[in-house]
Amino acid sequence: MLMRRCMLSARRAAGCRALSSSVGDGLFVVEGDLTQLPVGTIPAVGVEAQVTHAFSIEDTRAFARLSGDNNPLHVDADFALKHAAESKPVVQGLLSASLFATIFGRTVPGAVYVKQNLRWRAPLLVDEKVIAHIRVVKVRKRFVECETVCMKASNSVVVVDGQATLLIPSNQTTCT
Numbered sequence: 133m134l135m136r137r138c139m140l141s142a143r144r145a146a147g148c149r150a151l152s153s154s155v156g157d158g159l160f161v162v163e164g165d166l167t168q169l170p171v172g173t174i175p176a177v178g179v180e181a182q183v184t185h186a187f188s189i190e191d192t193r194a195f196a197r198l199s200g201d202n203n204p205l206h207v208d209a210d211f212a213l214k215h216a217a218e219s220k221p222v223v224q225g226l227l228s229a230s231l232f233a234t235i236f237g238r239t240v241p242g243a244v245y246v247k248q249n250l251r252w253r254a255p256l257l258v259d260e261k262v263i264a265h266i267r268v269v270k271v272r273k274r275f276v277e278c279e280t281v282c283m284k285a286s287n288s289v290v291v292v293d294g295q296a297t298l299l300i301p302s303n304q305t306t307c308t
Contacts, residue, residue: 160185162234162235165179174300176268181265184261186259187256189259209221225250225292229292232264235264253289262291275298278295278296
């Protein structure tokens with residue numbers, strides 16, 4: 133359901149929803165109602181947030197150095213064209229999925245990312261803008277489960293989707 137709603141909205145506004153509140157430093161600006169919750173609040177079902185970003189070739193090269201994922205598909209345009217018929221290098225899958233951690237880290241300080249299921253559906257190319265969107269779907273005590281989806285801003289093609297679970301620190305209060 134989240135994916136369908138985001139896809140419809142993305143077609144309308146090149147984003148998931150018009151979300152008014154935001155937090156960030158310019159490089160990563162997280163928007164959505166999750167950013168409006170006071171620090172120390174466990175988010176309620178239905179709370180959402182998103183971030184829009186484009187990864188550069190420098191980003192994929194830095195990720196390759198840090199992770200050891202030296203597949204030339206991610207750092208060499210000629211290789212990507214010859215072996216994958218892509219015009220630019222392909223962003224590493226875990227690098228694109230890291231945007232979910234960006235959202236959680238900037239909106240729920242102290243939360244522990246305990247679980248993530250991911251399914252890659254389409255390649256994301258270097259310099260291609262992507263929208264990462266999360267929606268809280270279940271809250272059980274201090275565990276918050278979220279739907280996660282990254283889609284291309286230009287055409288709403290889903291790059292990666294899945295589910296995440298966060299453990300909220302015990303000093304948090306529940307949002308009602």
